[in-house]
Amino acid sequence: MNTAKKHDVFQAIADPTRREILKMLAGKELAITEITVRFPMSRTAVSKHLLILSEAGLVKNRKSGREKLYTLQAEPLSELDQWLSYFDQFWQNKISVLKHLVENEGQNS
Amino acid sequence: MNTAKKHDVFQAIADPTRREILKMLAGKELAITEITVRFPMSRTAVSKHLLILSEAGLVKNRKSGREKLYTLQAEPLSELDQWLSYFDQFWQNKISVLKHLVENEGQNS
DNA sequence: ATAAAGTGAAACCATTTGGTTTTATATTTC
DNA sequence: GAAATATAAAACCAAATGGTTTCACTTTAT
Numbered sequence: 283m284n285t286a287k288k289h290d291v292f293q294a295i296a297d298p299t300r301r302e303i304l305k306m307l308a309g310k311e312l313a314i315t316e317i318t319v320r321f322p323m324s325r326t327a328v329s330k331h332l333l334i335l336s337e338a339g340l341v342k343n344r345k346s347g348r349e350k351l352y353t354l355q356a357e358p359l360s361e362l363d364q365w366l367s368y369f370d371q372f373w374q375n376k377i378s379v380l381k382h383l384v385e386n387e388g389q390n391s
Numbered sequence: 392m393n394t395a396k397k398h399d400v401f402q403a404i405a406d407p408t409r410r411e412i413l414k415m416l417a418g419k420e421l422a423i424t425e426i427t428v429r430f431p432m433s434r435t436a437v438s439k440h441l442l443i444l445s446e447a448g449l450v451k452n453r454k455s456g457r458e459k460l461y462t463l464q465a466e467p468l469s470e471l472d473q474w475l476s477y478f479d480q481f482w483q484n485k486i487s488v489l490k491h492l493v494e495n496e497g498q499n500s
Numbered sequence: 501a502t503a504a505a506g507t508g509a510a511a512c513c514a515t516t517t518g519g520t521t522t523t524a525t526a527t528t529t530c
Numbered sequence: 531g532a533a534a535t536a537t538a539a540a541a542c543c544a545a546a547t548g549g550t551t552t553c554a555c556t557t558t559a560t
Contacts, residue, residue: 296405297518301474308481315536327519329538348527348536356481363475365410372417372465406548424506436549438508457506457557 291358292365294338299323300331307341307354314350400467401474403447408432409440416450416463423459 295301303317314332318325332352335341339358343350404410408430415426423441427434441461444450448467452459 292405292407292410295474296401298401299518301401305477308478313536323518324520325537326521326539330518350537354478354481356478359475359478359482362471365404366468366472366475368414369417369463369465369468372463373469408548422506432548433550434507435509435551439548459507 289334289337291338291340291361294335294340295362297331297334299328300335303328303331303335304340304354307352308356309354311351311353313352317352398443398446400447400449400470403444403449404471406440406443408437409444412437412440412444413449413463416461417465418463420460420462422461426461 295304299321302320306312306317306320314325314329317332318328321328332341332343336343340355341352342355343352345351404413411429412426415421415429423434423438426441427437430437441450441452445452449464450461451464452461454460
């Protein structure tokens with residue numbers, strides 16, 4: 283696993299294991315060991331996935347005693363969202379759904 | 392390039408060349424040769440990228456004489472959009488961005 | 501009917517990817 | 531301080547990825 287060069291968001295979410303890790307981290311801080319129990323692979327492998335997610339800016343971590351706690355950093359997903367929005371016009375139902383959402387929630391304009 | 396196993400949308404868009412191909416195909420039909428001139432790689436390489444995009448359902452093609460014309464099929468991107476929406480609550484400013492989008496482009500309601 | 505244009509398919513190659521095992525280091529706990 | 535816990539780091543490996551070159555096959559144009 284190449285950890286030397288930068289990974290971007292698109293690459294980071296290409297792997298199903300990494301996508302699942304992101305969901306696990308949604309909301310709660312977890313240590314590597316806690317994440318690993320959910321996967322049929324070694325802690326080392328999970329650690330490498332976390333490194334790739336870190337490089338993409340999707341997770342951050344802090345040391346707490348002998349543990350290292352990871353948290354989700356969802357902001358970089360905005361790049362994905364922006365990319366996706368370019369294609370909005372080529373498939374239906376997104377605009378209408380969001381229009382509804384905006385009209386119901388955002389009144390400041 | 393493994394073209395035997397299925398590729399999903401997440402994998403398909405992980406490569407920048409493939410993302411650019413998708414943008415090129417947004418709106419217009421193109422033959423492989425027309426796509427290739429935009430990239431510093433062989434027609435064969437582009438052809439393989441198109442195969443991966445096909446497997447992900449993101450492009451389709453039709454034969455026209457000795458040419459093969461490719462078109463965008465954006466629908467599978469909805470899977471990505473759905474995945475992304477799960478994380479909406481973890482980053483801000485999506486609503487505002489789309490509000491702007493809707494107000495500028497969609498007037499049908 | 502040949503030549504040219506457009507593509508497909510096969511064989512090959514270097515690098516990256518996703519995993520492993522082994523060894524070492526830091527922090528608790530008893 | 532010794533054992534247990536949590537992680538890091540390094541070496542290794544098979545398969546996938548992204549590319550190439552070469553050759554064959556259709557379709558069109560002259």
